[in-house]
Amino acid sequence: MATILPPAVLGMLGGGQLGRFFVAAAHEMGYRVWVLDPDPNSPAGRLADRHLVTAYDDYAALDQIAAACAAVTTEFENVPAEALEYLAKFVPVRPSAKAVAVCQNRIAEKTFMRAHAIPHGPFAVIRADQDISAADDGLFPAVLKVARFGYDGKGQARVASREEALHAFHAFDGEPCVLEKLLALDSELSVVLARDADGRIRAFEPGENRHRGGILDVTIAPARVEPQLREQACAIAERIAQSLDYVGTLGVEFFVSGGALFANEMAPRPHNSGHHTIDACVTSQYEQQLRALTGLPLGEPRMHSRAVMVNLLGELWFDGGDHHRPQREPDWTVVHREPGARLHLYGKHHARQGRKMGHFTVIGDDADTVLEVALRARAAVGIDDGDQ
Ligand SMILES: Nc1ncnc2c1ncn2[C@@H]1O[C@H](COP(=O)(O)OP(=O)(O)OP(=O)(O)O)[C@@H](O)[C@H]1O
Ligand SMILES: [Mg+2]
Known part of the structure; x- marks a missing residue:
């Protein structure tokens, strides 16, 4: 791919503070940025050259981005991977939908770590009550984390026992989860x-x-x-x-x-x-x-x-x-x-x-x-x- 030079327009999916600092860096180096974020007051949207205030799966808006932008990135891991995949048909998307998909789902993430021998703590995948019954005793006390859309400690529960884990799993409406051993942190x-x-x-x-x-x-x-x-x-x-x-x-x-x-x-x-x-x-x-x-x-x-x-x-x-x-x-x-x-x-x-x-x-x-x-x-x- 040829180097993209200013004053090219770049696309950013997500309008939070991480996107805002990206926009600032891009402006500093002579680029323009279009931001897509549903919040009209999003921090990056307010700084962007154009702010598309719409949902991440608004394909008409994605088409506009594909037509206007020389490349697209993201600042929010919960952007649907499908939106990134769609954009990648038309423009370079970095990081790729595939990489984002691994990072946005704790089950995929932990499975990736295991497959690539990345050192990680003991865990079990929880999709049903039986998975909790079958979990290793050594995992407790543990943290139950929903596989998707958790951040800043949300969608997490510390559980001392199997009973507590079951209770927390139900409180998360049976959403797929990972059950991680609670590590003593240095x-x-x-x-x-x-x-x-x-x-x-x-x-x-x-x-x-x-x-x-x-x-x-x-x-x-x-x-x-x-x-x-x-x-x-x-x-x-x-x-x-x-x-x-x-x-x-x-x-x-x-x-x-x-x-x-x-x-x-x-x-x-x-x-x-x-x-x-x-x-x-x-x-x-x-x-x-x-x-x-x-x-x-x-x-x-x-x-x-x-x-x-x-x-x-x-x-x-x-x-x-x-x-x-x-x-x-x-x-x-x-x-x-x-x-x-x-x-x-x-x-x-x-x-x-x-x-x-x-x-x-x-x-x-x-x-x-x-x-x-x-x-x-x-x-x-x-x-x-x-x-x-
Ligand atoms: N298995 C664990 N053992 C010990 N402490 C843990 C464990 N899992 C999470 N924690 C504590 O909770 C914090 C938040 O956990 P985690 O990073 O999984 O959640 P998050 O919601 O994605 O948070 P963030 O978005 O802030 O990174 C960790 O940084 C750590 O302090
Ligand atoms: Mg974290």
Whole structure:
């Protein structure tokens, strides 16, 4: 495929914050972007050159995209794989429908890991009550996760026993699930990488992720783990990308348990834990997505600064986290006054509990100072650890 040069129009399925940063990167490099997202106020849609406000399976809209766009990508793993497959008849689609289909279904994802000898935790596929009866005793305590459409810990239940698993399975209306052994976590890591159409891979430094209430709270980059573990994580993520024949930016989440790595899940798009690459790396994960999509050489992923990223969730927009109070804007001066702090807000109109509204990244040369400043700003903005 010939390199796609500006001012070409690129298509983006999904209009969330990941898409918004892609649009910004594309604009910076002279491209135009059409976004398809059903929400008229979608963060990326508001920045796009054209926003098609419609469903992902609106084939008339997909035809418009196919006619106008030189290539298409996605920022949302739940875009129907059929829509990507359809577009691929007319224009390059990166990542492919096939790769996205694996990442958007936990059964397909775990089966893929097993087939390609990617280290992962013990699990069972649950499609019926009998699968729970037949599950290995060693899986409990476990987490039951719906195979599709889960995110930020939604569609998940921690279950101590077979009875609880059955109960949770019914509460999920018998939707296909995976039952995963609950691992004792030393820490969580993620690797974001980019792979181009010729198979070249550039990985970012792994990040160390802390969650709160099932949602990413803080990413520390580089991760504070042994170099050997960092290298292993990158090598596993690279193997995943190769096996999927992946083109674009890919996020791979890992658990570290008993000193060993277990792949948790893949995101066929830039990843929340890679936000810091905007401020701390020579090339951001969004620019890499753009470069892989257009056939430009991949950029340098090197970190020029150490970084800590803090997610800003909807509860901050309500005084004391109380949703009965009117929505208000947090006082951002507490972030802006910190050295090395960079605030990013996604322009979402309505705050909801757990909704990702923005983030800030603190960059600097000294890891301890960067973490200290980030945690100070996090507390000052009103994030408390009381209700972990
Ligand atoms: N098997 C497990 N053992 C231990 N902890 C787990 C397990 N599965 C999930 N968790 C915890 O719950 C978090 C969310 O799980 P997971 O990544 O599967 O869900 P998700 O809804 O896709 O989340 P996100 O969209 O934020 O990545 C994990 O990062 C981890 O902290
Ligand atoms: Mg996850």
